[in-house]
Amino acid sequence: PEVKAGRCTNAAHPNSKAKPPSPALTAPALWFGPVQNGKAEMYSASVSTYPDSSSSRIYLQNLKRKTDTSRPGRYSLADLAKSDIENRQPTFTGRQTIIRLDKGVHQIKLQGNEVANFNGNDGKNDTFGIVSEGSFMPDADEWKKVLLPWTVRGLDNDNQFKTFNQEEKDGKPKYSQKYRSRDNSKRERDLGDIVNSPIVAVGGYLATAANDGMVHIFKKNGGSDERSYNLKLSYIPGTMPRQYFDNDTSALKDSTLAKELRTFAEKGYVGDRYGVDGGFVLRKVERNGKDHVFMFGAMGFGGRGAYALDLTKADGNDLKNASLFDVKNGDNSAELGYTVGTPQIGKTHNGKYAAFLASGYATKKIDDQTNKTALYVYDLESNNGTPIATINVPDGKGGLSSPTLVDKDLDGTVDIAYAGDRGGNMYRFDLSNNDPTKWSVRTIFKGTPDKPITSAPAVSKLKDKRVVIFGTGSDLSEDDVDKKDIQSIYGIFDNDTGTDVAEEGQGKGLLEQHLTQEDKTLFLTDYKRSDGSGDKGWVVKLKDGQRVTVKPTVVLRTAFVTIHKYTGTDKCGAETAILGINTADGGKLTKKSARPIVPEANKDVAQYSGHKQTAKGKSIPIGCMEKNGGTVCPNGYVYDKPVNVRYLDEKKTDGFSTTADGDAGGSGIDPAGKRSGKNNRCFSQKGVRTLLMNDLDSLDITGPTCGMKRISWREVFY
Structure with missing residues (x-):
């Protein structure tokens, strides 16, 4: 990879062949505090990322409920002022x-000011890529006197590195490069x-990873805040293992x-390299x-x-125990590309917690045979x-x-995994046997x-x-950002017994719903299955330049899909559509849907109960509107920003890791003896439900609330 396909910078790029990176964004982490007045604190x-200094900041917010008696039936978060957003940061x-x-x-x-007590042969310049060039021989202790103290922010500020940059030996610079000075006040x-x-919060920990080459783990201090x-x-x-673009040889x-690490520290660095930039999962479990x-x-x-880390071991006497193991290309015959995306954690049928890693992408070219298509599973409870x-x-692509x-x-216990490849195929992995070889x-x-x-993929x-x-x-x-190939959203049916393969095209078993946009509001059709159409699933075609690169979010039986489109001649602008889809047929939503x-x-959509009426004076449900003589509930909205x-x-x-639909590999808590509920048809209680955005704007969600009913005797003894 040559540049970060993730953000735009104004600085000139050292690789003249590179194009400016495109916008990036991080969804907020969420957690709950103690109950006050019958409601949990949120x-x-x-x-916030600052490309000009290749730095970021984390801001911590207390989310409040909006109280507006003039808008009955509407549950929202209170607006946050800039001061509310930025008044609290973690300590370092x-x-x-x-x-x-x-x-x-x-x-x-x-x-003092030097790294000490490195054992073995790791403590030398070569380990960190500091080498002699021609007749120039860098100071043998540069790795421990300059590079690592810079990397771990070991000194109170970066002023010392300005001094290092001036030091000479025999009329030549003493060190292999000049070091970047970072502003403490900023x-x-x-x-x-x-x-x-x-950024993810689970069990009193807050975690993220950054392009300074580090995974950062924060822990709650306790106390009232x-x-x-x-x-x-x-x-x-x-x-x-990784590769870098050599400007001298263009290889x-x-x-x-x-x-x-020395590249991140170099004076004039413009943020064009990746450090730790993939997804991760946090899972709190009880073992023994x-x-x-x-x-x-x-x-x-x-x-x-x-x-793989165990964050609880960072509390022990030896911090090093927090690192359980790393998995690298070539280890145990693993053929790993760049591991873009998010791995998973799950308990397998042999009773062990395991880590699930997709093979990733070895080359940009999809049909290159060096792209291995495989799912790797590792024992998370063993330290190795x-x-x-x-x-x-067998026939995977890309x-x-x-x-x-x-x-x-x-x-x-996990039974199935689903994953796709860059060849456009979706696979079902059967994990139900106690014997992993089967x-x-x-x-x-x-x-x-x-x-x-x-x-x-998401599951419903x-x-x-x-x-x-x-x-x-x-x-x-x-190159991908510039492409305008028509992309699609699919819902493929799996009943655990069928072996048919769905394909797109007339008569191939997928029901097509059509997406339309009126101003910024999105609508889907409500076509019904006929003549076998739709017996394998559904499809929605997108518009030029639109693409889906993040996992959908399922709420009740609605899948909320985030659709990105890059805009402007430099592709540094962005437009985002959030589209809610009926998971049963890929079509419109109703008052019975989330x-x-x-x-x-x-201005036509009912924002609260009683806000809008039909031509006949009947109240229109929240989130719906009158259109073409009937009541219609919009499927989504388009924002002129990256979301x-x-x-x-x-x-x-x-905080359970498993949803009512059985999605079981993500971040969360696995409490002993407790399981997620199975209800995915209605909300158990009224309250705030929203899609919280990276800029802390939100798109509220409403839907049916479960009615009170007397439980049957079967449920009593279930």
């Missing part, structure tokens, strides 16, 4: 850093730029993350009477591999990451994208490479089947 953590005074190198994991500690030293990694987080640990997976050369918070994360374009299974996809794990019967894979949808699948459980919902498109490279309440710019969302349901405070 909190978020948002990220407890910064401690560990790094994995060839000889093991080391803690980077300073004695908090440029706290974090590197966070671009494609998320639930936003009181302090940096507990930073981890550098230093042995991760890609092999490297490691440890050797790339002890709590663990496992973290399994991918490198993104920062490397060809993944890392023992491989449990490798499930190869490398496997992020998987989604499914617990069919909500018993705490796990298998088959194709459930056959697509084409001009519609690559680069994100994880209906009465007699699951719907696997995903979109197509890519923004992995600047549905968006589109912004008041659409990523996190779903907030103020009544779902348990």
Whole structure:
């Protein structure tokens, strides 16, 4: 990778052949605090990234409910002023850093102003890519006197590096490069730029990963303020293999993350390199009477591999124990590309927690044979990451994208994984056997490479089947950003017994619904199945330049799909559509659906109970409008900005990792002896439900609330 396909900068790029990166965004983290006045306190953590200094800041917010008696039936978050958003940040005074190198994991500690106590052969310039060039021989201690103290912010400020930049030996510079000075007053030293990694809160921990080459773990300090987080640990997976673009030879050369640290530190660095830039999962579990918070994360374009941590071990006497293992291309015959996307964690049928990693993408060219398409599974409870299974996809194309794990019967054990590839195909991995050697894979949808699948699918459980919902498109490279191929959103039916493969096209079993836009409001048709059309699923075609590169969010039986489009001649502008789709047929929403309440710019939509009436004087349901003589509920809305969302349901405070639909591989808590509820038809109580955006704007969701009914005797004894 040459540039970050994730954000735009104004600085000149050192690679003259590179195009400017495109916009990026991070959905906020969410967590709940104590109950006050019968309602749980709500909190978020948002990220602001500053490309000019390759730095980021995390802001911590207390989310409040809006109280407006003039808008009955409407549940929303109160607006946040800039001061509300930015008045609290984590503290960094407890910064401690560990790094994995060839000889093991080391803690980077300073004695005086130098790193001390590195054991073995890891403590030398070569480890960090500091080498002699021609007759120039850099100071042998540059790695421990300058580079690592800069990397871990070991000094109070960066003024010392200005001095290092002036030092000479025999009339030549003493060190291999001049070092960048970060402004303390602007908090440029706290974090590197966070671009494609998320920020996630689970079990009192807050985690993210940045392009300073580190995974950053914050821990709640306790006390009355639930936003009181302090940096507990930073981890550098230093042995991760990667390549870099050599400006002198215009070639890609092999490297490691440890050797790339000096590039991040170089004076004049403009943020064109990746550090740790992939997705990750946090999972709090209880094993043998002890709590663990496992973290399994991918490198993104920062490397060809993944890392596993146990955050609870950062509280022990030896920080190094927090690093469980790393997985790299070539380890145990693993053929990993750049691990773009998000891995998963799940408990398998042999009772062990396992880490699930897609093979990723080895090359930009989709049909290149070096792109391995496979799902790798590792034992998360062993400190060495023992491989449990490798499930190869025989005819896969372009490398496997992020998987989604499914617990069919909500018993705490994963049974299925779904994942797509850049050839446009969607696969079903059967994990139901106690013997991992008998796990298998088959194709459930056959697509084409001009519609690559680069994100994880969502799942929606209906009465007699699951719907696997995903979109197509890519923004992995600047070439992808420029493409205008027509992409689609699919819902593929899986009833666990059928073996048919769905395809797009007339008579291939997919019901097509049509998407229309009126001003900024989106509508879908309500075509019904006929003559076998729709017996395998549904499809919605998008418009020129639109693409889906993030996993949809399922609320009740509506899939909310985020659709991005890059705009402007430089593709640095962005437009985002949030589209709610009926998971049963891919079409319109009704008053019985979870549905968006589109912004008041659409003056016809009922924003609260009694707000709008039909021509006959009948009240229109919230989120719906009168159109063509009937009541219609809009499917979505288009925003003139880049948007990523996190779903907030103020009544779902348990933090369970598994949803009512059985989506079971993501971040959350696995409490002993407790399981997620199975209801996905109605909301249990009234309350705030919203898609919270990266800029803390929100799109509210409404839907049916379950009625009170007397339970049957079967339910009593179930």
